[in-house]
Amino acid sequence: MPAKKHPKIESRAQNFARALQQVFGRGFGPGFWLAVFWLAIVAFCAMFADWLPLRDPLDPVIANRLDGPLSGSLLGADGLGRDIFSRLVHGARVSVVIGLTAVTIGMIVGGALGIIAGYFRGHFERALMAVLDVILAFPWLVLLLALVAFIGQSLFAISIAIGFLWIPAYARVARANTLSVVQREYVLAAKAMGASTTRILVREVLPNVILPLLAYGLVAMGLVIIVESALAFLGLSVEAPQPTWGGMISEGKRHLATAVHVALIPSVTMFLTVLSLNFVGDRLRSRFDVKESNL
Amino acid sequence: MIMLVRKLPWLIGTLLAVSFFTFMLVGLLPGDPAVLILGAGVSPEAIVALRLEMGLDRPLLIRYLDWLGSALTGDLGRSPMTGELVMDAILERLPVTVQLGLMAIVIALVMAIPLAMLSASFAGSKLDRVISGIGFALMSVPGFMMAIFLILIFAVTLGWFPSTGWIPFSVSPLDNLRNALLPALSLAMIELALYMRLLRTDLIDTLQQDYITLARAKGMPSWRILTRHALRPSSFSLLTVVGLQLGGVISGAIIVEEIFALPGVGRLLYQSILQRDLLMVQGIVLFIATAYVLVNFVVDLCYSLLDPRVRYAG
Numbered sequence: 001m002p003a004k005k006h007p008k009i010e011s012r013a014q015n016f017a018r019a020l021q022q023v024f025g026r027g028f029g030p031g032f033w034l035a036v037f038w039l040a041i042v043a044f045c046a047m048f049a050d051w052l053p054l055r056d057p058l059d060p061v062i063a064n065r066l067d068g069p070l071s072g073s074l075l076g077a078d079g080l081g082r083d084i085f086s087r088l089v090h091g092a093r094v095s096v097v098i099g100l101t102a103v104t105i106g107m108i109v110g111g112a113l114g115i116i117a118g119y120f121r122g123h124f125e126r127a128l129m130a131v132l133d134v135i136l137a138f139p140w141l142v143l144l145l146a147l148v149a150f151i152g153q154s155l156f157a158i159s160i161a162i163g164f165l166w167i168p169a170y171a172r173v174a175r176a177n178t179l180s181v182v183q184r185e186y187v188l189a190a191k192a193m194g195a196s197t198t199r200i201l202v203r204e205v206l207p208n209v210i211l212p213l214l215a216y217g218l219v220a221m222g223l224v225i226i227v228e229s230a231l232a233f234l235g236l237s238v239e240a241p242q243p244t245w246g247g248m249i250s251e252g253k254r255h256l257a258t259a260v261h262v263a264l265i266p267s268v269t270m271f272l273t274v275l276s277l278n279f280v281g282d283r284l285r286s287r288f289d290v291k292e293s294n295l
Numbered sequence: 296m297i298m299l300v301r302k303l304p305w306l307i308g309t310l311l312a313v314s315f316f317t318f319m320l321v322g323l324l325p326g327d328p329a330v331l332i333l334g335a336g337v338s339p340e341a342i343v344a345l346r347l348e349m350g351l352d353r354p355l356l357i358r359y360l361d362w363l364g365s366a367l368t369g370d371l372g373r374s375p376m377t378g379e380l381v382m383d384a385i386l387e388r389l390p391v392t393v394q395l396g397l398m399a400i401v402i403a404l405v406m407a408i409p410l411a412m413l414s415a416s417f418a419g420s421k422l423d424r425v426i427s428g429i430g431f432a433l434m435s436v437p438g439f440m441m442a443i444f445l446i447l448i449f450a451v452t453l454g455w456f457p458s459t460g461w462i463p464f465s466v467s468p469l470d471n472l473r474n475a476l477l478p479a480l481s482l483a484m485i486e487l488a489l490y491m492r493l494l495r496t497d498l499i500d501t502l503q504q505d506y507i508t509l510a511r512a513k514g515m516p517s518w519r520i521l522t523r524h525a526l527r528p529s530s531f532s533l534l535t536v537v538g539l540q541l542g543g544v545i546s547g548a549i550i551v552e553e554i555f556a557l558p559g560v561g562r563l564l565y566q567s568i569l570q571r572d573l574l575m576v577q578g579i580v581l582f583i584a585t586a587y588v589l590v591n592f593v594v595d596l597c598y599s600l601l602d603p604r605v606r607y608a609g
Contacts, residue, residue: 134312137588141546142580145568146320149576226437230550233439234565246439253443253554257451267440274435282431 032283035276042273045089046096055083057090058241069261078248078262079255087243088269094155094237094244095273098228099221101159106166106220111213113167114174115205119182119197125175132168140165144231153239158231162224173216177209184208218281222274229270245270299596306592313584314366318359321577362577371578376570381578384563391461391559392552396544398475399482400537406483407490412521414491415498427495433488438547442481442554449477459556478555482547486540493536497529531598538594541587 045052055073064077075085117125135143147161181187182205190200225245231237232246240247245266252263346352353361365372371381414426450458456477464471501507502525510520549561556562560579567575 130308130312133309134316136542137309137313137584138316138580139542139545139583139587141549142564142583145549145564146576146580149568149571150320222435226435230437230439230546233437234550234553236568249440249443253446256443256447260447263443263447267443270437271435271440274437275432278431278435 032280035279038272038276039280042092043096046092049090049093052089054086054089057082057086057243059083068259069265075265076259076261078251079259082243084248084262084265087248088245088266091243091245091248091266094232094242095225095228095270097155098159098162099224101156102162102166102224102228103217103220105160105163106170107213107217109163110167110170110172111174111209114171114176115178115201115209117171118175118178119201119205128171132171135168140227141230144227145234145236148231148236153236155238158228158237162227162231165227166220166224169220170213170216174209174213177212178205181205181208215281215285218277218284220281222277222281225270225274225277302592302595306588309588310585313588314363314581315359317577317581317584318362321573321580366578366581371581372574374567374572374575376567376572376575381575384575385560385579385582388558388560388563390463391557392545392548392561394464394475395479395482395548395552395557395559396541398479399486399544399547402479402483403486403490404533404537407487407494408526411491411494411498412526414495415502415525416517416521418495418499423495426491430488430491433484434492436484438481438485439550439554441484442478442551445477445481446554461555461557474555474557478551478557481551481554482544485547486544489540489543490533490536494529494533497532498525501525501528531601534594534598534601538591541590545583545587 059082061077061081061083064073064081064083065079067073067077067081069076069084073083073085075083075088078084078087113128117128144161144165147164148158151157151161187200187204190204195203228237229244229246229249232244233250235247235250237244237246248266249263249270252259252261252266255262351358362372369382371385373380374384377384410426410430414423417423446458449456456473458477461474462470498521507520507524510524511517545561548559549565551557552559552562553565560583564576564579564583566572567579
């Protein structure tokens with residue numbers, strides 16, 4: 001049996017299971033809103049980091065070295081005596097900015113290429129797919145390390161490098177969606193009425209392709225944050241002293257035996273953020289798929 | 296065989312493009328390689344001499360063909376920084392990375408297959424939700440974070456495994472495994488989540504086929520249906536994902552080798568990038584990308600050999 005039906009009489013445990021199922025099921029349950037709430041906090045921190053009443057994230061106070069949470073400051077201090085909470089808030093900015101920029105770059109460039117390939121087919125499509133295959137032949141971190149060495153380590157350069165990694169994925173999604181949209185009657189109708197190619201692409205195809213691309217965006221952002229943090233962990237993301245979550249974890253690694261919180265706190269923060277993005281993205285995407293199947 | 300002949304031009308084309316892309320990527324790095332090697336403050340004559348020696352005065356395309364030609368004979372040049380032959384440096388460290396990757400994939404598969412089977416056969420149940428939930432959470436954990444927490448638990452707190460270092464298998468097989476387990480486990484966890492998710496969806500799909508209903512009607516026990524009838528068709532897509540995910544494993548290996556200080560190819564690449572050892576970077580990137588393309592080509596071939604549906608349709 002693929003799917004088990006609920007038994008009629010429900011114990012407390014089953015009630016709980018059903019509540020869980022509602023959270024993870026169709027409706028936007030409390031879990032979804034909790035994730036949205038967390039993302040809102042992170043976004044808020046990223047936006048207003050400079051204006052919040054925080055300690056200086058770069059100021060080393062030797063007396064506070066490796067202070068535990070709630071001793072003097074909210075989340076303690078790292079190996080140089082810098083305030084962890086303040087660094088987290090400032091680090092959020094890097095993650096959010098790179099997440100947004102990289103996904104936008106991937107979406108626009110990849111989406112445009114995919115739509116054009118899917119609409120015109122022919123040589124362009126074949127050439128594009130071949131180039132994408134070549135890009136995909138490089139493990140992502142290998143490609144990223146080489147790109148970063150090439151274009152530098154500014155916030156913008158890192159965003160572009162990570163955004164470049166997303167072009168193949170987005171181009172594929174856009175192309176696949178375009179292929180199915182082009183066969184719909186309304187595109188035929190637009191053609192029959194003598195609409196120009198640009199008009200068909202912009203008014204008929206684009207609106208129908210952009211939703212799946214956007215739905216994919218949040219999950220992609222979660223992955224971008226992971227990718228950026230891996231880069232930061234290797235010391236190759238935005239240059240020090242700018243705090244980044246990956247850099248904080250890397251710093252905390254040195255104090256694992258004596259002060260776990262230095263690595264633990266940024267790890268948990270990042271995990272929750274990526275998890276929330278995945279969760280919200282997944283929910284929205286399945287919502288969207290339902291709509292599409294009803295059309 | 297026919298498949299092989301038909302796909303061979305595609306393979307050669309891809310490999311050529313990959314090599315060209317590698318060459319351009321590294322060849323276009325800012326800064327004069329000769330200056331990078333000699334360091335600032337050297338006489339211009341010395342720089343010109345080295346440029347001539349390295350052939351940097353010739354056109355890019357000629358340099359590419361030259362480089363490709365010697366790469367085909369297994370000669371990737373000699374690192375100007377360490378004086379090592381690039382190919383030797385790679386081959387010397389390759390066993391570490393291959394062992395790490397294989398162990399990670401095997402661990403991930405050994406854990407993913409039973410979990411996905413459980414999940415799929417009780418799809419929608421509490422058990423399924425818990426397993427899928429854990430998989431979902433695992434996908435939000437980067438490899439380096441996993442590595443740090445495995446170190447924290449098993450090396451720092453419990454002291455069962457060393458947190459860094461490597462002992463070759465030939466020296467002491469047991470110590471070798473002890474050293475390799477934590478890095479392999481950190482790599483395996485991400486793969487595990489991906490394999491599990493895919494296999495679960497695939498199995499649920501398969502379990503709704505008519506022949507499964509027939510097997511059930513025959514009175515075949517569920518576990519036999521799962522292992523004999525359901526797993527086989529799903530294993531093909533699993534094989535493909537394992538092949539495609541190899542890029543992820545290699546990327547993870549770079550970080551994990553660095554964290555655990557393992558003398559593998561990934562660490563060599565990272566160190567070479569930090570030192571701007573362009574020739575070494577070029578060689579390693581080409582080597583990794585070629586290996587990746589070849590492995591996926593073989594996976595593709597196996598796929599068509601094992602699955603009659605693909606063989607006849609193709």
